[in-house]
Amino acid sequence: MEQADSLSSSGHSDLLASVGGAPFVDWPEDLYIPPDALQVFLDAFEGPLDLLLYLIRRQNLDILNIPIAQITRQYITYIDMMSNLQLELAAEYLVMAAVLAEIKSRMLLPRQSEEDNEEDDPRAFLIRKLQEYECIKKASEEIDQLPRMERDLFEIDVDASQIAVNKPLPDVSLKEMLLAFQDVLKRAEQLSHHQIVKEPLSVRERMTSILDSLKDMKSLVFTQLFGRFEGRHGVVVSFLAILELSKEGLIDIIQPEPFDAVHIKLRSAVSIQP
Amino acid sequence: MELKRIIEALLFASNKAMSVKQLQQIFPELEQPEADDIQSAVEQLIDDYAHRAIELKKVASGYRFQVKADVSPWVGRLFEEKPPKYSRALLETLAIIAYRQPVTRGDIEDIRGVAVSSNIIKTLLEREWVRVVAHKEIPGRPALFGTTKQFLDYFNLAALSELPTLQEMADLSALAEPDQHVLQVNSEQQETNPQQNPNNEESTEAVETKTGLESAVG
Amino acid sequence: MELKRIIEALLFASNKAMSVKQLQQIFPELEQPEADDIQSAVEQLIDDYAHRAIELKKVASGYRFQVKADVSPWVGRLFEEKPPKYSRALLETLAIIAYRQPVTRGDIEDIRGVAVSSNIIKTLLEREWVRVVAHKEIPGRPALFGTTKQFLDYFNLAALSELPTLQEMADLSALAEPDQHVLQVNSEQQETNPQQNPNNEESTEAVETKTGLESAVG
Numbered sequence: 001m002e003q004a005d006s007l008s009s010s011g012h013s014d015l016l017a018s019v020g021g022a023p024f025v026d027w028p029e030d031l032y033i034p035p036d037a038l039q040v041f042l043d044a045f046e047g048p049l050d051l052l053l054y055l056i057r058r059q060n061l062d063i064l065n066i067p068i069a070q071i072t073r074q075y076i077t078y079i080d081m082m083s084n085l086q087l088e089l090a091a092e093y094l095v096m097a098a099v100l101a102e103i104k105s106r107m108l109l110p111r112q113s114e115e116d117n118e119e120d121d122p123r124a125f126l127i128r129k130l131q132e133y134e135c136i137k138k139a140s141e142e143i144d145q146l147p148r149m150e151r152d153l154f155e156i157d158v159d160a161s162q163i164a165v166n167k168p169l170p171d172v173s174l175k176e177m178l179l180a181f182q183d184v185l186k187r188a189e190q191l192s193h194h195q196i197v198k199e200p201l202s203v204r205e206r207m208t209s210i211l212d213s214l215k216d217m218k219s220l221v222f223t224q225l226f227g228r229f230e231g232r233h234g235v236v237v238s239f240l241a242i243l244e245l246s247k248e249g250l251i252d253i254i255q256p257e258p259f260d261a262v263h264i265k266l267r268s269a270v271s272i273q274p
Numbered sequence: 275m276e277l278k279r280i281i282e283a284l285l286f287a288s289n290k291a292m293s294v295k296q297l298q299q300i301f302p303e304l305e306q307p308e309a310d311d312i313q314s315a316v317e318q319l320i321d322d323y324a325h326r327a328i329e330l331k332k333v334a335s336g337y338r339f340q341v342k343a344d345v346s347p348w349v350g351r352l353f354e355e356k357p358p359k360y361s362r363a364l365l366e367t368l369a370i371i372a373y374r375q376p377v378t379r380g381d382i383e384d385i386r387g388v389a390v391s392s393n394i395i396k397t398l399l400e401r402e403w404v405r406v407v408a409h410k411e412i413p414g415r416p417a418l419f420g421t422t423k424q425f426l427d428y429f430n431l432a433a434l435s436e437l438p439t440l441q442e443m444a445d446l447s448a449l450a451e452p453d454q455h456v457l458q459v460n461s462e463q464q465e466t467n468p469q470q471n472p473n474n475e476e477s478t479e480a481v482e483t484k485t486g487l488e489s490a491v492g
Numbered sequence: 493m494e495l496k497r498i499i500e501a502l503l504f505a506s507n508k509a510m511s512v513k514q515l516q517q518i519f520p521e522l523e524q525p526e527a528d529d530i531q532s533a534v535e536q537l538i539d540d541y542a543h544r545a546i547e548l549k550k551v552a553s554g555y556r557f558q559v560k561a562d563v564s565p566w567v568g569r570l571f572e573e574k575p576p577k578y579s580r581a582l583l584e585t586l587a588i589i590a591y592r593q594p595v596t597r598g599d600i601e602d603i604r605g606v607a608v609s610s611n612i613i614k615t616l617l618e619r620e621w622v623r624v625v626a627h628k629e630i631p632g633r634p635a636l637f638g639t640t641k642q643f644l645d646y647f648n649l650a651a652l653s654e655l656p657t658l659q660e661m662a663d664l665s666a667l668a669e670p671d672q673h674v675l676q677v678n679s680e681q682q683e684t685n686p687q688q689n690p691n692n693e694e695s696t697e698a699v700e701t702k703t704g705l706e707s708a709v710g
Contacts, residue, residue, distance in 0.1 A: 047388030208638030
């Protein structure tokens with residue numbers, strides 16, 4: 001009770017503020033607050049519950065047994081002081097003042113002694129909140145003390161920059177490619193003037209392989225392009241491929257003399273010049 | 275090559291914690307070692323480094339090599355940037371989410387008794403310490419927040435259960451408890467706590483509570 | 493604290509090599525250890541790690557821990573990335589080369605209606621799915637592209653003729669026009685064909701030849 005009284009004690013030379021006519025001198029000693037940084041004072045509390053807890057703890061009071069009248073008086077003194085100093089006060093602080101005042105008034109009413117239980121105790125709700133908040137406050141302080149990265153623990157950095165890393169190549173499914181091709185065909189059809197001739201693929205493939213074999217040879221005898229083992233089907237494919245290559249101007253079919261062997265050669269740059 | 279040696283190299287080269295499963299998946303599908311073998315290699319490595327300036331530590335998302343806390347004041351001098359500081363408001367919000375998850379912003383405000391600034395929630399989400407786990411099916415469908423593995427990793431924890439235990443709340447029913455005898459028993463149980471935990475201020479106070487009741491109720 | 497232990501922590505935490513002088517400067521001015529002492533701590537550390545999967549190595553700008561060469565193939569797997577995806581344009585180009593070979597880049601652009609980027613051709617050549625089979629003897633001598641054996645191998649085809657014919661695809665899209673869903677199913681069937689019957693060249697080709705002949709002759 002001494003501490004509580006000292007709150008409103010007068011006659012101190014360092015008068016900080018005047019609340020309701022009473023001089024105000026008692027800054028909380030365990031909080032270092034420069035008197036000219038009053039905003040800091042309010043910032044030091046995380047809210048009305050924090051302030052209440054501070055008042056309770058400072059006097060070694062037990063949460064379950066808060067002398068409501070006394071705490072309310074102190075709390076409201078602080079609030080008054082803060083508003084007198086024109087600090088911007090969060091609404092929550094005023095709400096708490098109202099809650100305290102309400103509890104105080106209810107405590108003054110006569111109690112039904114026998115049927116007393118916690119729901120009837122006007123303090124119960126507040127106590128529960130204070131307890132819960134204190135719990136969390138303690139936990140947050142402990143979390144703050146845990147060794148943590150960047151402050152107490154550091155990642156290690158071992159050089160691996162010289163290590164060769166495989167760059168895997170993208171995967172393609174046949175279906176993906178076919179769907180892409182379908183799109184091309186649709187677009188090509190819309191550009192109607194472009195007719196994509198529907199050659200069988202075996203012919204297109206053979207066209208490629210004939211060009212390939214001509215690359216190293218100046219010319220090939222026509223019959224060399226037909227393999228007996230391929231049968232009639234192969235002959236047809238090769239024949240169509242040669243005709244198509246000729247039509248596209250990629251090869252020349254040459255017969256130097258009548259009844260001589262027919263030769264196939266890549267169309268040379270010279271031959272198309274006039 | 276010795277499995278332990280490969281695991282050691284992987285854990286050193288990786289820039290984040292790796293689980294046994296992730297380590298396993300580094301190996302080609304048909305050559306993957308058993309999880310048990312990897313686990314035992316990891317445990318041998320933990321022993322190997324027990325007395326060095328670095329340690330192999332299990333955190334929520336796996337194992338990582340880190341510089342031990344006792345040398346951190348020296349290591350801190352390596353970096354010009356000071357480690358980030360977190361406000362009380364942020365730490366309290368984080369604690370509520372950690373211990374009471376899943377919680378809505380309203381729940382947090384209820385417990386703290388003040389509004390929670392959007393910046394705090396944003397910072398927690400950006401650091402990936404907290405995520406939205408669901409939405410509560412009440413009007414407005416507020417987000418329900420929970421903590422992440424990154425939160426545990428950052429605070430050097432392997433699981434939520436490694437968080438400091440929450441102080442037990444003193445029993446509210448004591449307020450109206452008519453039977454003084456029961457109270458005695460309770461307070462004796464309470465009394466054993468402070469010995470286990472010499473700095474446990476809270477539980478000593480709980481004892482006081484019970485004795486203090488007489489004057490309050492009587 | 494033991495100097496070696498601090499040096500070890502510093503070398504592990506630093507993200508670049510550190511010289512003896514740099515290590516020395518981490519200490520407050522009046523407490524700086526002698527360079528010789530740091531040097532000898534470093535040398536002890538080199539010995540300590542001689543048989544581990546990492547080594548403390550002297551490089552041009554100082555000392556740093558790095559992964560040893562013998563384990564580096566494993567560490568390489570750690571950093572392997574997911575393969576990227578090829579663009580639609582690349583797939584179209586590849587399909588045109590497959591179906592219309594031998595073709596010049598100009599032909600491809602004609603069919604696609606847009607320019608073909610050099611990168612696409614380069615990628616296809618590098619992948620060895622496409623090669624230059626000849627040059628067309630027109631001004632500029634453009635390359636004629638065709639597919640390779642690697643292309644067939646990759647798609648598990650014995651011959652190009654195992655690809656669905658244009659006619660088959662045209663039929664497919666005609667069929668599928670009203671219902672997108674059918675297209676999906678059909679094209680999936682297409683895909684399974686070559687795999688089910690990788691060597692059944694004869695039967696597919698028989699169909700093709702007929703359709704091909706019609707268009708060639710008609």
